[in-house]
Amino acid sequence: xxxxxxxxxxxxxxxxxxxxxxxxxxxxxxxxxxxxxxxxxxxxxxxxxxxxxxxxxxxxxxxxxxxxxxxxxxxxxxxxxxxxxxxxxxxxxxxxxxxxxxxxxxxxxxxxxxxxxxxxxxxxxxxxxxxxxxxxxxxxxxxxxxxxxxxxxxxxxxxxxxxxxxxxxxxxxxxxxxxxxxxxxxxxxxxxxxxxxxxxxxxxxxxxxxxxxxxxxxxxxxxxxxxxxxxxxxxxxxxxxxxxxxxxxxxxxxxxxxxxxxxxxxxxxxxxxxxxxxxxxxxxxxxxxxxxxxxxxxxxxxxxxxxxxxxxxxxxxxxxxxxxxxxxxxxxxxxxxxxxxxxxxxxxxxxxxxxxxxxxxxxxxxxxxxxxxxxxxxxxxxxxxxxxxxxxxxxxxxxxxxxxxxxxxxxxxxxxxxxxxxxxxxxxxxxxxxxxxxxxxxxxxxxxxxxxxxxxxxxxxxxxxxxxxxxxxxxxxxxxxxxxxxxxxxxxxxxxxxxxxxxxxxxxxxxxxxxxxxxxxxxxxxxxxxxxxxxxxxxxxxxxxxxxxxxxxxxxxxxxxxxxxxxxxxxxxxxxxxxxxxxxxxxxxxxxxxxxxxxxxxxxxxxxxxxxxxxxxxxxxxxxxxxxxxxxxxxxxxxxxxxxxxxxxxxxxxxxxxxxxxxxxxxxxxx
DNA sequence: CAGTGAGCGAGCTTCCGCTTGACTT
Numbered sequence: 297x298x299x300x301x302x303x304x305x306x307x308x309x310x311x312x313x314x315x316x317x318x319x320x321x322x323x324x325x326x327x328x329x330x331x332x333x334x335x336x337x338x339x340x341x342x343x344x345x346x347x348x349x350x351x352x353x354x355x356x357x358x359x360x361x362x363x364x365x366x367x368x369x370x371x372x373x374x375x376x377x378x379x380x381x382x383x384x385x386x387x388x389x390x391x392x393x394x395x396x397x398x399x400x401x402x403x404x405x406x407x408x409x410x411x412x413x414x415x416x417x418x419x420x421x422x423x424x425x426x427x428x429x430x431x432x433x434x435x436x437x438x439x440x441x442x443x444x445x446x447x448x449x450x451x452x453x454x455x456x457x458x459x460x461x462x463x464x465x466x467x468x469x470x471x472x473x474x475x476x477x478x479x480x481x482x483x484x485x486x487x488x489x490x491x492x493x494x495x496x497x498x499x500x501x502x503x504x505x506x507x508x509x510x511x512x513x514x515x516x517x518x519x520x521x522x523x524x525x526x527x528x529x530x531x532x533x534x535x536x537x538x539x540x541x542x543x544x545x546x547x548x549x550x551x552x553x554x555x556x557x558x559x560x561x562x563x564x565x566x567x568x569x570x571x572x573x574x575x576x577x578x579x580x581x582x583x584x585x586x587x588x589x590x591x592x593x594x595x596x597x598x599x600x601x602x603x604x605x606x607x608x609x610x611x612x613x614x615x616x617x618x619x620x621x622x623x624x625x626x627x628x629x630x631x632x633x634x635x636x637x638x639x640x641x642x643x644x645x646x647x648x649x650x651x652x653x654x655x656x657x658x659x660x661x662x663x664x665x666x667x668x669x670x671x672x673x674x675x676x677x678x679x680x681x682x683x684x685x686x687x688x689x690x691x692x693x694x695x696x697x698x699x700x701x702x703x704x705x706x707x708x709x710x711x712x713x714x715x716x717x718x719x720x721x722x723x724x725x726x727x728x729x730x731x732x733x734x735x736x737x738x739x740x741x742x743x744x745x746x747x748x749x750x751x752x753x754x755x756x757x758x759x760x761x762x763x764x765x766x767x768x769x770x771x772x773x774x775x776x777x778x779x780x781x782x783x784x785x786x787x788x789x790x791x792x793x794x795x796x797x798x799x800x801x802x803x804x805x806x807x808x809x810x811x812x813x814x815x816x817x818x819x820x821x822x823x824x825x826x827x828x829x830x831x832x833x834x835x836x837x838x839x840x841x842x843x844x845x846x847x848x849x850x851x852x853x854x855x856x857x858x859x860x861x862x863x864x865x866x867x868x869x870x871x872x873x874x875x876x877x878x879x880x881x882x883x884x885x886x887x888x889x890x891x892x893x894x895x896x897x898x899x900x901x902x903x904x905x906x907x908x909x910x911x912x913x914x915x916x917x918x919x920x921x922x923x924x925x926x927x928x929x930x931x932x933x934x935x936x937x938x939x940x941x942x943x944x945x946x947x948x949x950x951x952x953x954x955x956x957x958x959x960x961x962x963x964x965x966x967x
Numbered sequence: 968c969a970g971t972g973a974g975c976g977a978g979c980t981t982c983c984g985c986t987t988g989a990c991t992t
Contacts, residue, residue: 303986326986333981353987380985432983439982447980457982574987586985756984850972869971876972886970909969917968929968 299368301361301388303375306578307405311374314407322364324375328354329387331432336440338433340834344826346433350391358391365392372417376628377401379816383428386420404593404630405583426822427815433826434458434808438799441837442792450788450847451868455768458808459753459761461792461800464770466746467738468781468789477734482511483519484730487686488723489531489679494712495723498679498688500526505685511732519727522684526725529681533718541672541691543706545698547590547619548631548665549658551755552748554585557661559741562653563777566740566759572654573632581644581651582634582658586755589627590619592662596630599637600666608700614668624751624809633662664702671695672706677714688714737778752805784868787847795840799833859885888921896936899945900928908933930957939963 298319302308305323312321329348331337339345350358365371371394373385381401389397398417402409435458442456485500500522502508513519549557554573558564564572573585592600597616604613621627634655641656675690690711693699699706738746744758753761765771770785781789792800811828814820849868855875857864862879864887875887888907898904904922919929932947935954939946944958946965954965 305987324986325988327984330984331982334979357986376985384985428984435983437982441981443981453980455981459983578987754984756986761983865972867972874971880972881974884972886972888970919968923969927969931968 297368298370298372299364300372300374303381303384304584306580307584310405310580311410314405314410320364320368322361324361324384324388325354325357327380327384327387328358328361328391331436336436338436340437340830343823344433344830346429348387348390361388362392365394370396370398372398372400372414373420374400374402374413377403378626378628379424379428379431379812380626381628382421382424383432386422386425389420403589403591403628406593406595408595409593423818424816427812430815430822430825431808431812433822434829437826437830437833441834442796442799445837445841446788446791448841448846449791449844451784451849453768454784454788455764456788456792456800458799458805459747459757460764460768460770461789462750462752462802462804463743463747463761464765464781464785464789465793465800465802466743467765467771467779468786470735470738471781471786474734474737479731479733480511481514482730482732483513483516484728485513485519485522485526485725486728487526487531487679487681487725489686489688490721490723491712491714491718496688496690496709496711498677498686500684501678501687502685504683516727516729523725523727526681526684527722529684529722531679531681531686531720531722533714533716533720534678534680534685536714536716537676539674540694541674543670543672543697543699543704545617545664545667545669545702546661548592548633548662550588550590550621550631551586552588552744552758554632554654554658555744555758556741557657558654559739561657562650564650564654566744566762568650569654570759572648572650575648576651576655576658580635581639581655583632584629585632587627587629587632588621588625588755589629590621590625590631591627591629592618592631592633592665596633596637596662597666600663603637604663604667608667611695612668612697612700613666617666619665624806626754631662632658634659637663660702664698667698667701668695670697670699675711675714677711679720737774737776737780739776739778743779750802750806751809752802783849783873787849791844791847795844796833796836857883857885859883888923893921894918894933896934896945898922898926898928899934899938901926904928906930906934932957 300319300321302311302321302323303326308321308323329350331346332349337347373388375381375384385399399420400413400417402413439457443454446454446456487498489496489498500508555566555569558569573582576582577585601613601616641652641659644652644655671694673692673694677688679686679688688711690709692708692710740762747753769782770788771779771781774780798804811825815822815825851866853864853866855864857877860877860879860883862877862883864875865878866873867876877883877885892908894906894908896906898906898920901920901922904920904926906918907921908918917929917931918934920926930947932949935946935948937946939956939958939961941963942956942958942961944956944961946954947957948954956963
């Protein structure tokens with residue numbers, strides 16, 4: 297009997313079904329060895345020799361695999377075909393002390409792909425393994441050298457890393473763009489016109505045949521001046537251009553685009569999307585959900601085409617469509633797709649509502665990706681009025697194509713049939729005032745998109761990265777669930793950007809990937825790659841330890857200490873800012889500051905007021921501002937109203953339901 | 968559901984990427 301080891305237990309089960317009793321399939325649950333958590337674990341003076349240990353969590357798996365491999369005739373390592381997968385294979389070989397492991401790869405879980413792979417075993421590719429070692433060691437050095445620097449210069453418990461620090465930087469820089477943004481006024485002029493009985497509107501686009509720039513009409517006076525010349529003008533159709541506009545379907549989902557769409561459509565946080573996808577994957581409804589690939593198995597493509605033809609007719613197919621992933625994708629898996637094209641969302645039966653929503657999205661996107669393009673009839677008409685030109689655009693859907701399955705927003709606007717030389721009746725000319733708008737703050741979807749664009753982070757780390765930068769209190773979410781940097785985030789970011797610009801550069805990852813490619817191709821040593829980074833980095837780090845002063849996060853205030861009369865200062869603590877007496881340590885008076893008042897008296901002590909605060913993990917809760925004297929606290933927002941049944945205070949839940957705070961009481965207020 | 972900071976100096980914090988369950992609260 298041969299033993300096959302893969303990474304995911306669900307994958308193991310599926311493969312076991314395909315291969316039957318001749319093989320035993322086990323999973324490694326990801327990496328089985330890593331650098332130790334408690335120390336650097338890299339001997340920088342001895343060619344970056346890494347010290348690998350088996351984390352306690354992986355011990356059980358490793359001993360189980362050891363037992364199985366001893367019984368097996370051959371051990372076949374079938375981890376993913378990418379840098380990390382090759383590395384896992386090597387670590388398995390080392391940890392299990394395998395003599396002659398066979399290495400096989402496949403990028404889709406189909407019987408054919410697995411049979412083919414088994415016919416072509418190879419050796420572990422040490423170049424690829426070494427590229428992974430370089431990646432791992434570089435990330436460890438950056439993280440474990442910069443974090444302690446921050447502990448010393450700013451505050452304990454902080455962290456820095458190749459991915460998280462760039463994520464924070466994006467948020468900080470966006471906030472600065474918004475701060476310095478000055479809105480510019482501009483005016484648009486719309487003409488309401490009529491041909492026969494059909495009304496339509498056109499926008500002013502040119503003067504003397506030259507396009508009017510967006511900010512050209514920048515005040516009301518200018519707009520009025522133009523208006524005067526337009527009121528009495530005659531409106532003649534100058535040209536009519538008709539054409540067909542095609543809209544192609546979107547490619548199937550990767551992790552990143554799935555997280556973005558699930559946010560846009562359902563407001564699922566990335567973490568919820570991944571948890572929900574995990575369940576769909578485990579239940580066999582979808583393919584693997586951590587992927588950057590757009591590949592689709594031949595079987596699935598054929599099934600989709602058949603399904604589309606049967607359900608919507610032949611004109612909804614255009615043959616098989618293949619999509620290419622972006623550069624630097626590792627493509628160890630397929631795109632995220634339903635396991636069976638004809639398993640419609642309706643056919644799933646009883647299923648958790650979030651799972652149903654996500655499955656529907658994945659299914660529609662996959663089916664649509666194989667459907668015909670949508671076709672619009674578009675008309676663009678130029679209409680002259682004296683020396684001015686107006687533009688009227690019309691767009692009518694002619695054939696819905698993939699839009700039949702995957703809805704996307706588009707506007708339809710029908711124009712009357714216009715001919716060159718038509719004399720149009722003017723109903724009204726309306727000027728409208730507008731202002732340019734600052735760029736939007738990032739939300740989970742747009743931040744993930746921005747990171748992915750520059751290759752920063754991987755499918756398995758987008759969601760955890762968002763969690764980390766919030767846990768460290770570098771960024772928080774506002775009411776619209778958009779990221780804003782905290783003071784800590786700004787201070788840490790500025791310190792890193794100023795002193796370690798190359799590490800927190802958006803391009804750092806891309807440059808690193810180029811170096812890693814050379815290692816993977818056998819053109820460079822991985823140790824040299826580490827050294828090229830480490831030597832200048834450590835020299836700079838040593839200098840900065842001496843030059844950079846400890847950040848003083850204190851802020852002076854006008855307030856006086858109620859106990860001793862000394863001035864109070866705003867100080868940064870583990871839970872954000874607070875007021876502290878400047879006579880500390882003689883006087884230990886403190887007051888809370890980060891708390892936000894919500895104008896509801898505390899129902900327990902009647903003296904304090906309820907304030908909103910955050911836990912260590914950044915979760916919002918509501919507590920009495922007389923804490924620790926009064927320990928009243930709630931998860932949901934209290935209202936200044938009381939329960940008719942038990943007279944406990946009423947709360948407003950996250951779903952905007954008004955309920956009684958007493959868990960024994962079932963009172964709910966209908967709105 | 969949560970009280971912070973200084974300094975003594977011990978012991979600890981921290982990275983990214985690959986995988987899921989096993990813990991109480």
